[in-house]
Amino acid sequence: MLEIKNLHATVDGKEILKGINLTINPGEVHAIMGPNGSGKSTLSYVLSGRDGYEVTEGSVTFQGKDLLAMEAEERAAEGVFLAFQYPVEIPGVSNTTFLKTALNAVRKHKGLPELDAMQFLKLIRAKAKALNMNDDMIKRAVNVGFSGGEKKRNDILQMAMLEPSFAILDETDSGLDIDALKLVADGVNSLRSAERSMLVITHYQRLLSYIVPDHVHVLAYGKIVRSGGKELALELEAKGYAEFGSPEAA
Amino acid sequence: MAAIATLKDLYETLSPGLPGAGAAGLDRLRADGYARFLSDGVPTPKVEGWKYTNLRDLAGVSLAPAQTTAANTDIELPSVAPGKTHRLVFVDGVFNAALSAVGTLPRGVTLDSLRDLIESSPATAAEVLERFPAPKADTGLRVGPNPGRGQSGGLVGLNGAFLAEGAVLTVGEGVTLAQPVEIVFVAAAADGTWHPRLLIDVAAGAEVTVAEHHVARGGGATFANIVSGVRVAEGATLRHAKFQEEAETALHLASVTATVAASATYETFILTTGGRLARTDVQVRLEGSGASTRVSGAYGVDGSRHADFTSLIDHVSPNCTSREVVKGVIDGRGKAVFQGKIIVRPDAQKTDGHQLNRALLLSDTAEIDAKPELEIYADDVKCSHGATAGELDEEALFYLRARGIPADTARALLIAAFLDEVAGEIGDAALRAYATARIQDRIGRLTGITVDAVDAAVEE
Ligand SMILES: Nc1ncnc2c1ncn2[C@@H]1O[C@H](COP(=O)(O)OP(=O)(O)OP(=O)(O)O)[C@@H](O)[C@H]1O
Ligand SMILES: [Mg+2]
Numbered sequence: 001m002l003e004i005k006n007l008h009a010t011v012d013g014k015e016i017l018k019g020i021n022l023t024i025n026p027g028e029v030h031a032i033m034g035p036n037g038s039g040k041s042t043l044s045y046v047l048s049g050r051d052g053y054e055v056t057e058g059s060v061t062f063q064g065k066d067l068l069a070m071e072a073e074e075r076a077a078e079g080v081f082l083a084f085q086y087p088v089e090i091p092g093v094s095n096t097t098f099l100k101t102a103l104n105a106v107r108k109h110k111g112l113p114e115l116d117a118m119q120f121l122k123l124i125r126a127k128a129k130a131l132n133m134n135d136d137m138i139k140r141a142v143n144v145g146f147s148g149g150e151k152k153r154n155d156i157l158q159m160a161m162l163e164p165s166f167a168i169l170d171e172t173d174s175g176l177d178i179d180a181l182k183l184v185a186d187g188v189n190s191l192r193s194a195e196r197s198m199l200v201i202t203h204y205q206r207l208l209s210y211i212v213p214d215h216v217h218v219l220a221y222g223k224i225v226r227s228g229g230k231e232l233a234l235e236l237e238a239k240g241y242a243e244f245g246s247p248e249a250a
Numbered sequence: 251m252a253a254i255a256t257l258k259d260l261y262e263t264l265s266p267g268l269p270g271a272g273a274a275g276l277d278r279l280r281a282d283g284y285a286r287f288l289s290d291g292v293p294t295p296k297v298e299g300w301k302y303t304n305l306r307d308l309a310g311v312s313l314a315p316a317q318t319t320a321a322n323t324d325i326e327l328p329s330v331a332p333g334k335t336h337r338l339v340f341v342d343g344v345f346n347a348a349l350s351a352v353g354t355l356p357r358g359v360t361l362d363s364l365r366d367l368i369e370s371s372p373a374t375a376a377e378v379l380e381r382f383p384a385p386k387a388d389t390g391l392r393v394g395p396n397p398g399r400g401q402s403g404g405l406v407g408l409n410g411a412f413l414a415e416g417a418v419l420t421v422g423e424g425v426t427l428a429q430p431v432e433i434v435f436v437a438a439a440a441d442g443t444w445h446p447r448l449l450i451d452v453a454a455g456a457e458v459t460v461a462e463h464h465v466a467r468g469g470g471a472t473f474a475n476i477v478s479g480v481r482v483a484e485g486a487t488l489r490h491a492k493f494q495e496e497a498e499t500a501l502h503l504a505s506v507t508a509t510v511a512a513s514a515t516y517e518t519f520i521l522t523t524g525g526r527l528a529r530t531d532v533q534v535r536l537e538g539s540g541a542s543t544r545v546s547g548a549y550g551v552d553g554s555r556h557a558d559f560t561s562l563i564d565h566v567s568p569n570c571t572s573r574e575v576v577k578g579v580i581d582g583r584g585k586a587v588f589q590g591k592i593i594v595r596p597d598a599q600k601t602d603g604h605q606l607n608r609a610l611l612l613s614d615t616a617e618i619d620a621k622p623e624l625e626i627y628a629d630d631v632k633c634s635h636g637a638t639a640g641e642l643d644e645e646a647l648f649y650l651r652a653r654g655i656p657a658d659t660a661r662a663l664l665i666a667a668f669l670d671e672v673a674g675e676i677g678d679a680a681l682r683a684y685a686t687a688r689i690q691d692r693i694g695r696l697t698g699i700t701v702d703a704v705d706a707a708v709e710e
Contacts, residue, residue, distance in 0.1 A: 048652050051644070076654035088649040092667025101663065101701060102653035109654070117702075141667075142649075158653060 001026045001197045002067075002166055007058035009046045016042045018222035019058070024166070027194040031208055031233065032201045034219035035241045040201045041085050043219070044168045047199075048082040049075045062166065076102075077109035081164030085171045085201075087151040090142040095154065098142050099124060103161055127160045130190075132183055148175035156187045163191070168199045173207040185210030205237040220244040257287075260314035261411055268414045270368040275376025276413065283410020290404035299402075302587040302619040303529055303558045307501060311473045315412045316342050316442035323348045327434055328463045328493065330684040335461070336361055337432040338417045343444020343474070345415055349436075353429065358422020358456075361431060364447055365414055378418060382449055382479025383507055383535075402505045402531050409445040409477040416447035421456040421486075430459040430680070435476075437469025437496055448478040452486040454511075459489040459678055466497035466524065473501040480508035480516065484538060487515045491681045493688055496524035498555060505531040512538025512567070519676050521685060522549035522557045522578075523692045529558035529587075536563070536570035536598075546675035547576040548685070550692050551584035558587040563605075565598035565628075574605040577672045579665055580616035581696065591623040592635070598628045605635035610642065610668050612661075662699035666690060 002024040009017040016039045024030050032040055046053045047060065049072035060067040067075060090098070104114040115123065128138050131153050143151045152172050159167055169188065173181055188198070188211050200211055208216070208230060216232040217224045218241070225244050226232070261284055270276040292308055293300040327349065329335055338361065339349035345363040352361050368375040417433050433448060452458055464474060474496070482488045494502055502525040510516045522528045534543045549557040563572045578586050588607045609618040622635045642664050650660035669689050676682040694700045 050648050050652075071657070072648060072651040073654050073656050073660075076652055082652055084649070084652075088643075088645045090643075090646045090649065090664070090667065092670040093650075093663050097701065098650065098653070098655075098663070101659060102650070102655050105656060105659070106654040162653065 031213040079165035083155040270372035273372035286407030364416035423453040424455040462492040471499040476504040482514040502528040510541040513540040548672040549578035552581035571602040581612040601631040603633040609639040662697040
């Protein structure tokens, strides 16, 4: 599904990713944990194609294709999805207009017929209901006036609509209340399948007891310094990151 | 000054043939206009208020009005509510009765072509014309070196020198006109000049909606110099929208002078998407206690086109509110000017004045000159203004693209979102929907993308 080899990336001339190697097979859920500033969000942006992140070395292959050669929108259309650590507010663009435009762009790319307004609304209402989002929220401007947790749910709604084959969830659990965490986890789990893979970035073991990962990695100072099974998350929760050194050591 | 010498000949030749020539009132109005043009001339960048807009392009244009009109009646007319409005149509500046359609008007309402009014009763026409205040070169209470000159005086004078065409709407006391009135200017000729006068007089407690269109149907490098007078009497409401969508080679200069009486409301929205140079000067005087106005504008310029939105909101009386929101999109080597002044006179306590001006720059060569000004002489007032100029939000752009939306569509969505706020300022639902559609159409032509909004359908 996804193969990251010796990935180095810089932001504003500063090297943040210093040789990442990671292979994610179809159907697998990988979790990435790691200290603040270790490069987790940077990795998610590099994978989703944000401008300003320069790959200086290495490669990323997604479903046999060179992911790094694609524009952000092409990656999304090919099935890469990023749930943002900080979802963006877009005044003046309604959630419905935004998502219908996005969904139809992706469907077009896949050779599927576009949905008309009625078909689209039926679909979004059903998906929103599962995430406990009301009509008012889906009508409003994208994330404008949404609480932190509502923004996260909105991102998961977008994921549910776009049905990506590879989703990166960047701290989707932060800001969610206990009930919302459960709803979001259910939403994510309902998308789990043998063909779909996920990369879950989180600071807390709690999310991983809902979305149970196949592998857990520690990203520290731009490198994956340790990998293990789901029990690694518990160990990290108990011991912290001290054993992985300090920025100077990296 | 060659143009002025030629103009003298034209003025002398044309005057005797204008409607109502020989009637004392009209002769005097025209002579006054001509004299004002001679004294003030075409504004130059040396004049305060015209620093950022240069009318050098007028040098190659005839200042005298076109004398012929296309006989063509097969013209697609714009309308905010097709078939449900009273309309007067002008082709190349000349009233066209065949295209016009005025339905049964309620008692107390008149809607006439100025030419018809002059021809049927020059004395009444002169009386009506004089009822409206002329725009002033008002620089507030600070008396500058040349207080009486400048602003649009010369252009208003020029309009007066050739007074003949235009529209006059009067709405009698307490009457609500359910159907909007539309004044449509169609440019059909390759060139030509017109100086229409639009007069709207809304009596106490009356209510009316007026939509003004300026469109090209084959028209090219035309020059429109429009002067409008607006009076909104006590407790009355006038909603006035102008859609300036002429050819990209047209010149469009307009000045609107409105007086608003106690507890009356004047709402005006101005869309500027056409013309190689388009300027609207809006002056609103809040004369009675509790008067209010909303002035809003949206513009779009690209290529090397120029749009100028200049306004003066004059709080004369206490307890008045004004709200101004102007937003525009500038691409290519396009240039925009925003000059917005709010004056709060000493008596105007409890004034609530708000002004916002925002420009979206889509290229490195796009330009905006913004000059917001507050002149406040009362102490118990609430006034604010804000001005911003910036590019499209990169984070928002990435968020949209990360969901699969192609970059150019994402840009079109964000441009539409930027302008959406201005359309939201329009209180009347039909006008708002029409404005939104026209803005979308313009963005579609700018970006090549038509975004299909689904908002309305969600209401069901
Ligand atoms: N534009 C930038 N210029 C310079 N440094 C940057 C820039 N953007 C990010 N960084 C730095 O890159 C490093 C990695 O940031 P990143 O957001 O990837 O961390 P993270 O692992 O997601 O942290 P957190 O757990 O706090 O979300 C940080 O030290 C950050 O300050
Ligand atoms: Mg992060």
